[in-house]
Amino acid sequence: MKSKRASFEGALEALGVTVSSTAESDLEAAVTEAVTEPAVGIALGETAGDEAFSLTETPVTVDPTPVALREATTGVTGAELGIGDYGSLVLSMTEEASELLSLFVERHVAILHEEDIQPDMDAAVAELDERFNETGGSAIIATGPSATADMGALVNGAHGAREVHVIIVEEEA
């Protein structure tokens, strides 16, 4: 049996999504490496763990203005869940505009805690079922880059991100 993480990473690779991993303490370095500037993002307090990752030590402009968002190349957000068999990310829609930051950019960098990787779609939907029923809420199951075949051939980056990169924050040993 492949581990959840191995199957997740395999699926991401098949989708053309790049992956890097980091310890929690080195997250900012990993973010710096993953972004193409100009970069905007969200304060990761909620989505990246207990510690509030401010991203202050990175080139990322946190909580940008709408104009800065439109001029940015990269958007950095958290991901709530990873789905092992599909390589999907579950993105939440927060008041901090994570939806805009992952969508109105060319490159989306998603930060995911290793323990949030679910083995399969069944488990992920069950988890969402529970959450939605308890607290309401919305989510995007995002799999690979935005794509279209409407112009006569498959092209990445239709309306949404053309490139996706996932940073897996590893569990502390």
Added chain:
Amino acid sequence: MATADELRELMRTEGAAVAENTQGFNTGRYDSVADLEDYEALKRAARSIKEDAIEELPDLLDQLTETVEANGGTVYIADDAADANDYIRGVVDERAADRVVKSKSMTSEEIEVNDALEADGVDVVETDLGEWVLQVADEAPSHIVAPAIHKSRESIAELFNKQFDPDEPLETAEELTRFARKKLGEQIIDAEVGITGANFVTADTGTMALVTSEGNARKTVAATDTHVAVAGVEKVIPTVGALHPFIELIGRSGTGQDITSYVSLLTPPVDTPVVDFTDDETPLSEFESDRDFHLVLIDNGRLEMRDDEHLRETLYCIRCSACSNSCANFQSVGGHAFGGETYSGGIATGWEAGIEGLDVAEEFNDLCTGCTRCVNACPVGIDIPWINTVVRDRINRDKDAPGEWLVDGLTPDEADDGAPLQKRFFGNFETVAKLGSATAPVSNWLADTTVARQAMDRILGIDPRRDLPTFERETLVDWAAARDSKVTDPERRAVLYPDLYTNHVQVERGKAAVKVLESLGVDVVVPPAPSSGRAPLSQGMVATATDHAERVTETLEPHIEDGRDVVVIEPSDHAMFTREYERLLDESAFTDIAENSYEVFEYVFGLLDNGGSVDSLSTVTGAEIAYHSHCQQRTLGLEAHTVAVLEECGYDVVTSDVECCGMAGSFGYKSDYYELSMDVGDRLRTQLRDDGVQDRPVVASGTSCLEQIDALLERQPRHPIELLAT
């Protein structure tokens, strides 16, 4: 109904793009579902969720309304298109919106909301790239998932260059996409209202699922402050958890993607702030997320469909497009011919009959030949061919009886009086065949004269380019009656069903079947029997088909009771006994015949598997052969048996994998469809002419396939059973 000229024109202008795209999706589907460990279980789960949801629809709609309102949204249940449009116009007017952006939604096409809003002076922009291409070109969708499937890259480039006159002419798909992204991106961010569809809506939390790939639906919701979701009432399912099988199946079944890029699960109003995209001072998080949400659920005939025993299943449809992509005729002509006002492909017959009426369904319903290749592809197991048959029957009955002496003479019962002349001719082919054999060979000479062919073309619409079947003077039944069984101590006992063609036309394959079965120790009888009812059923003459089914079971029942197995050579008749009769007979009569019937190679396979010796058959060492199975046989999972037996007999077998040969019973004989039938057949011809295949003798299981292959190739095909007879 599209005429031969219209179909020819469509095949010329759109056929190549449609064929390439649909076949790509179809192949993708086979590959993608093969990766699923529990494909059949997922389909069963999806089916049962939909069945239950439609059963409980009124309660679910109440629950959904309550939930959405508790979340802060509004639900409007619209009786029909006009009602829905009035409501949406009101919302747009109240918001004083200049621009509405839309993501792709078939239901919004159905109500033609764009026209309604544009009449009010609102700028409506389709943001799905395919839909946008069509909006710019002012054309109708040709496919329910990929609406611009009929347009090639070259034609889109030409359209954009002409319409927008860019600095550098656009050429590649990449350039066209970038251009559209930029242009639409600007329009999205200053729109006030976003209209989306909804693939599913859950009653428990008021969550809607939107299945997309481009990201335009996400932007449509995120960039506007008023969200209108338009969906048919049938889209409601009970829980978020119930989304699971659909999320796994919808992309795979449709375009062959394991999952589309984005499955948005929105419980509106969403928390994303509503921002002013020109603001360069205020941080995103400081904008409020003030959003209005309106869920417009549309009846427009659906609740009546729910009460209609036969159309009800249509409401389970999740609009995945598998039934379009797997359809041989659709692959040739696309949705502009094989579609109605809004919907296209096999299931469109159900949708259009229920929403628009029989007259719209009639425009394209003939294009479903009942090949059943969509049946296993449909993620919710809808019997799409049956819906087409029922609607055809209703259309027939809607018409005045033609009252022509010729066909009245051929129609023994009054039950299907409504069917038009041509349909009744093909539907009652049994009478023709009987007469043909009785008067052969004179009947064959007469039928082949120019005068006769012209008359047939004019009166019956039988295309003069088709060879007519040649009737044998001695039928299989006569031949069998005149000889003694070679088996003294039988292993098993069988009744070989003398289907119409085997009995009157392809008598040799019948004789071969008797000999093969006897070689394997089976005592065989071939009693006279009525035709299966396949012919009338395919013409939508359900009452006549039912009458046949009853007479066939009456004939075969004593043999079954006597311990005989029913062996059937013609796959389309075997499919009648094991599939279609379920609709025509009571349960016990159906089970009786279905459980005791075997396709001839399925039977031989079973005999060999149970100790029968292949040495009693005619065997070869490594002789090469090409095999084309039959559409309905493949749907029943019975292609493998023929291949296995041929291999056991020493053949090196390659098989075709086209969905259908194109002949499809009488379809390819009809003047209006002859060219379409040959276009479909061309794909089979290509495979049979491939390197390594072109010199192989061809065998095929179905009568129609044999006739089609005969017309397509120099090589004369045979039924594979003829290879086995000693």
